[in-house]
Amino acid sequence: MITTVECLPCLLRQAIDTMQRFDVPLTDQQAVMQEIMYVLSTMDVRQSAPAMAQRIHRLIRVRVGDDDPYRAIKDESNALALELLPRLREGIHGAEDPLASAIRVAIAGNIIDYGARRQVEREDIDNLLTRSLAMSLDERTLDAFNRDISSAGTILYLADNAGEIAFDRLLIECLPREKVTLAVRGAPIINDATRVDAEVVGLEAMVRIIDNGTDIPGTLVERCTPVFQRHFSDSDVVIAKGQGNFETLAEAGRPIYHLFVAKCSIVADAIGCQVDTPVFQCRGPLQG
Amino acid sequence: MITTVECLPCLLRQAIDTMQRFDVPLTDQQAVMQEIMYVLSTMDVRQSAPAMAQRIHRLIRVRVGDDDPYRAIKDESNALALELLPRLREGIHGAEDPLASAIRVAIAGNIIDYGARRQVEREDIDNLLTRSLAMSLDERTLDAFNRDISSAGTILYLADNAGEIAFDRLLIECLPREKVTLAVRGAPIINDATRVDAEVVGLEAMVRIIDNGTDIPGTLVERCTPVFQRHFSDSDVVIAKGQGNFETLAEAGRPIYHLFVAKCSIVADAIGCQVDTPVFQCRGPLQG
Numbered sequence: 001m002i003t004t005v006e007c008l009p010c011l012l013r014q015a016i017d018t019m020q021r022f023d024v025p026l027t028d029q030q031a032v033m034q035e036i037m038y039v040l041s042t043m044d045v046r047q048s049a050p051a052m053a054q055r056i057h058r059l060i061r062v063r064v065g066d067d068d069p070y071r072a073i074k075d076e077s078n079a080l081a082l083e084l085l086p087r088l089r090e091g092i093h094g095a096e097d098p099l100a101s102a103i104r105v106a107i108a109g110n111i112i113d114y115g116a117r118r119q120v121e122r123e124d125i126d127n128l129l130t131r132s133l134a135m136s137l138d139e140r141t142l143d144a145f146n147r148d149i150s151s152a153g154t155i156l157y158l159a160d161n162a163g164e165i166a167f168d169r170l171l172i173e174c175l176p177r178e179k180v181t182l183a184v185r186g187a188p189i190i191n192d193a194t195r196v197d198a199e200v201v202g203l204e205a206m207v208r209i210i211d212n213g214t215d216i217p218g219t220l221v222e223r224c225t226p227v228f229q230r231h232f233s234d235s236d237v238v239i240a241k242g243q244g245n246f247e248t249l250a251e252a253g254r255p256i257y258h259l260f261v262a263k264c265s266i267v268a269d270a271i272g273c274q275v276d277t278p279v280f281q282c283r284g285p286l287q288g
Numbered sequence: 289m290i291t292t293v294e295c296l297p298c299l300l301r302q303a304i305d306t307m308q309r310f311d312v313p314l315t316d317q318q319a320v321m322q323e324i325m326y327v328l329s330t331m332d333v334r335q336s337a338p339a340m341a342q343r344i345h346r347l348i349r350v351r352v353g354d355d356d357p358y359r360a361i362k363d364e365s366n367a368l369a370l371e372l373l374p375r376l377r378e379g380i381h382g383a384e385d386p387l388a389s390a391i392r393v394a395i396a397g398n399i400i401d402y403g404a405r406r407q408v409e410r411e412d413i414d415n416l417l418t419r420s421l422a423m424s425l426d427e428r429t430l431d432a433f434n435r436d437i438s439s440a441g442t443i444l445y446l447a448d449n450a451g452e453i454a455f456d457r458l459l460i461e462c463l464p465r466e467k468v469t470l471a472v473r474g475a476p477i478i479n480d481a482t483r484v485d486a487e488v489v490g491l492e493a494m495v496r497i498i499d500n501g502t503d504i505p506g507t508l509v510e511r512c513t514p515v516f517q518r519h520f521s522d523s524d525v526v527i528a529k530g531q532g533n534f535e536t537l538a539e540a541g542r543p544i545y546h547l548f549v550a551k552c553s554i555v556a557d558a559i560g561c562q563v564d565t566p567v568f569q570c571r572g573p574l575q576g
Contacts, residue, residue, distance in 0.1 A: 005304055005314070005321045012297040026293070030333040033293045038329035045318040 006266050007049040008040065015056050018190075022064045035059050050218030050244045057189055058215070068188035070114060070162075077112050077163025077191065078200045080122060084129075089170055091133070099146065100137055102171040103259060107278040108132035109167030110160060110242055110261045114191040120163075128261065128278075135278045144282060145257055152236035155180045157207075158219060160242025160260070165193040166201040168241060177207050181231055186213035186224075192244075218248035243267055246279075255284040294554055295337040296328065303344050306478075310352045323347050338506030338532045345477055346503070356476035358402060358450075365400050365451025365479065366488045368410060372417075377458055379421070387434065388425055390459040391547060395566040396420035397455030398448060398530055398549045402479040408451075416549065416566075423566050432570060433545055440524035443468045445495075446507060448530030448548070453481040454489040456529060465495050469519055474501035474512075480532075506536035531555055534567075543572040 015036055019029045039055050061067060088105050095101035111128045112120050149155065157172060157180055159165050165184075172180055182203055185192045198209050213225035219240070221232055232238065238256045240249055246258045246267065258281050262268040268275045303324055307317045327343050349355060376393050383389035399416045400408050437443065445460060445468055447453050453472075460468055470491055473480045486497050501513035507528070509520055520526065526544045528537055534546045535555065546569050550556040556563045 005317045008321055008325070009297040009300040009304070012300060016293055016297070029293045033296055034329045034333055037296070037325040041322045041326035041329060045322055 004266055005045070007052065008045075010264065011040075011049060011052055011056060012036065014053070015060060018057070018060055018069075019063070022060075022066075022069050024060075024063055028063055032059055032063050048218065048220075048247045050216050050248050051220060053218075053244075054189065054214070054216040057217075061188075070188065070191045073114060074162035074191050074193075074197060075200075077120070077161070078166060078197060080125070081109065081112070081163040081166035082201060084125070085166055085170065088129070088167070089173070092170060092174070099149075099174045100142055101133070102174040103137060103142075103145075103280060104132045104135055104278070105129070106164075106167050106171040106241065107135070107259045107261065107280060109164035110259070110278075112161050112163035112191070113242070113261075113263065114161075132278050135280075137280050141257075141280055141282050148237045148257075149175060152176075152179060154231075154235045155237045155239065156231050156235035157182045158212075158238065158240040158242075158245050159184050159193045159198065160245060162191050162193045162197040164241065165197050165203070169201050169203055169206070172203065172207060180207040181235070182207050182209050183228060183231065184209065184211050185215060185217075186211040187215035189215040189217050192217050216244075216248070218242075218244035219252075220248050221252060246283075250283055252284060255282055257282050292554055293333070295340065296333075298552065299328075299337060299340055299344060300324065302341070303348060306345070306348055307351070310348075310354075310357050312348075312351055316351055320347055320351050336506065336508075336535045338504050338536050339508060341506075341532075342477065342502070342504040345505075349476075358476065358479045361402060362450035362479050362481075362485060363488075365408070365449070366454060366485060368413070369397065369400070369451040369454035370489060372413070373454055373458065376417070376455070377461070380458060380462070387437075387462045388430060389421065390462040391425060391430075391433075391568060392420045392423055392566070393417065393455050394452075394459040394529065395423070395547045395549065395568060397452035398547070398566075400449050400451035400479070401530070401549075401551065402449075420566050423568075425568050429545075429568055429570050436525045436545075437463060440464075440467060442519075442523045443525045443527065444519050444523035445470045446500075446526065446528040446530075446533050447472050447481045447486065448533060450479050450481045450485040452529065453485050453491065457489050457491055457494070460491065460495060468495040469523070470495050470497050471516060471519065472497065472499050473503060473505075474499040475503035477503040477505050480505050504532075504536070506530075506532035507540075508536050509540060534571075538571055540572060543570055545570050 036056050036059055092098050092101040108129045111124055159168055159182055184194050184198050188194055195211055198204055210227055212228045214223050221229060240256050240258050242260045243263050246260055249256055260279050262271060262273055262275055262277050262279050265275055271279055324344050324347055380386050380389045396417045399412055447456055447470055472482050472486055476482055483499055486492055498515055500516045502511050509517060528544050528546050530548045531551050534548055537544055548567050550561055550563055550565050550567050553563055559567055
């Protein structure tokens with residue numbers, strides 16, 4: 001679990017950006033900021049940023065008066081990503097190592113993160129796709145991934161954001177899909193993918209889908225449903241998309257393949273990379 | 289008075305920077321951040337950033353266990369600025385319009401602000417001096433300043449930071465100094481100048497010095513001493529250095545000449561300039 005005081009100003013900044021996005025009047029913004037600071041002042045500050053973001057966005061949703069204010073943005077991201085799929089799928093199939101290519105595409109999809117970015121443009125996605133497709137994946141991690149996937153009886157895939165989830169589909173197409181269970185968030189939080197997003201990008205017809213029962217932009221296992229917890233502990237392989245899942249699961253006590261774009265200096269420092277770098281890493285105790 | 293929710297993340301960021309500067313242990317940083325957020329959650333958020341900064345830095349000083357943690361930094365800034373004085377004075381005396389030149393130097397000195405900057409290097413000061421000396425001052429403001437200074441019976445000069453106050457000396461040398469009263473902060477706050485800084489740069493022998501009685505990095509007149517309040521309302525001309533004084537006095541109900549460097553987008557937007565731009569402006573109802 002990554003947690004630091006440095007996340008606090010950033011979380012407040014994100015809260016303001018969100019309220020401005022949804023045209024919350026200034027006096028309401030002031031009231032929400034006071035509520036947020038009060039809630040954060042009473043929380044255990046050793047909690048991760050996603051745990052704090054959950055509380056912050058609950059307060060904002062109440063003020064916006066919408067349980068799912070990012071719905072339209074998520075629809076847009078899904079549509080944009082789906083538009084890109086045929087060309088990307090063709091690229092993957094034509095690649096020397098299709099699985100490695102699909103991993104790169106899935107990582108690139110993680111740019112579509114409205115928690116970390118104010119706006120995601122078609123151009124941003126194109127740029128990151130280009131960079132990601134040229135990204136050299138760590139050979140040892142790639143070999144281990146290949147081996148683990150081949151021998152696995154069950155694979156749990158933790159989705160992150162809407163739009164991105166269409167790119168995840170391309171990676172899942174390269175996995176033994178009868179073994180895959182896809183987990184989405186249990187309720188709307190920022191632009192994170194929920195069940196409807198998995199359906200829209202056609203994943204429901206391909207794999208088993210569960211939700212984690214929470215509205216946290218990450219995965220705090222102990223707060224998830226018993227079904228999710230069972231999958232998390234029993235699956236032979238866990239693939240986690242996104243920085244929020246990395247922040248909350250970095251020391252989850254089991255091996256996890258993390259695929260994401262490092263979006264802030266705190267996480268980039270923890271990994272030893274630059275901000276905006278694609279990350280493909282296995283973390284946690286080695287399987288026995 | 290400039291006040292906005294946008295200041296909140298920035299104030300938290302500054303608090304963290306300050307605690308890191310003074311090596312506050314991480315667990316103490318977490319405790320202070322919770323105290324800060326609690327205090328801010330109970331404050332009237334329509335207050336200015338300097339009013340919030342006062343409360344924040346009081347909490348930090350208690351944790352650092354030092355009433356004046358910036359003392360060594362202030363000493364260093366004073367020494368660095370004093371070293372530059374002879375060359376700058378020569379430049380001012382040789383200039384076509386010495387008063388305009390001294391105004392530019394005094395504005396450049398405002399770069400020495402440890403509230404807005406983590407570190408101020410000799411190079412930063414040199415760069416800003418070069419830019420400031422080339423800065424074209426608004427002709428109408430300069431004419432009005434010249435006129436007001438000539439006809440004034442009393443001039444109140446509000447200092448801002450240590451180090452900077454040595455550059456203020458050069459401007460004060462160009463004013464009818466028997467009419468000048470210099471006001472400093474009443475108690476240590478960040479690297480703001482207090483009486484000792486005025487003494488160190490030799491201003492005590494030149495002008496009358498008062499303090500405003502507060503530890504606010506700006507000037508909230510209603511919280512200042514009666515003596516300060518009398519000077520503020522009765523002086524014919526008020527010259528205010530620094531962004532903190534601008535933020536707290538922008539609508540103080542009397543004309544004020546503001547000299548500072550705009551250090552954030554909120555203030556820059558209010559003025560209609562870019563961040564890091566030198567500002568020379570008269571604000572408030574016309575005298576008369």
